[in-house]
Amino acid sequence: MKDEVIISQGDRSLWHNIVAAFFYAVTIMCILLLFFGFELSFEKAIVENKVQFIEIAIFSGATAFYYSVVQTYYFDFKNNRYKYERAVLFVKLGRWKTLPALEYISVFNKKGMYQVNLWYAGNKHFNIYSMLDEAAALEVGKKLAISLRIDLLDATVANDSKWIDL
Secondary structure: OOOEEEEEOOOOOHHHHHHHHHHHHHHHHHHHHHHHOOOOOOOHHHHHHHHHHHHHHHHHHHHHHHHHOEEEEEEEOOOOEEEEEEEEOOEEEOOEEEOOOEEEEEEEEEOOEEEEEEEEOOOEEEEEEEEOOHHHHHHHHHHHHHHHOOEEEEEOOOOOOEEEOO
16 A cells, blocks of 8 residues: 555646636625725615625635635555645645544445545545546546555445445
8 A cells, every 4th residue: 555645636727717717806806896985874775785796706706716726635544644635726724634444435426426435434434536427436436446455336326336346
């Protein structure tokens, strides 16, 4: 088994970066218009206008964050720990935790998305990866199972799970 395994979304695609930049710009514009156009008033029309700016800023900020966040799992088997990290630009959030005893990896279909999960302690799991392509999800699961030296469960068909020989 390798001492360290890193599972990451990698860099965001160009179109993700463009969409994120657009929504960040909209968020900043709404905040600037809200504060520089500040007028203390309790008239219904003015209050509704301010609330609309706040709603747009929240929606666009959340969308920008969604398109710019990069999620990464770090596994350090030498020190028996793992870290789940979310990174936006230069800000990275995540901390090391003790790694539980890993049991197996599963690949299953959840509403059209194929998820690769790492199972431990009976019914607890990490959702490592989600993708639209079944073959690609199974390939990721196989590579992880081989690297971690644990079993792989193919649960892509409901009620027809089977263990994969590696």
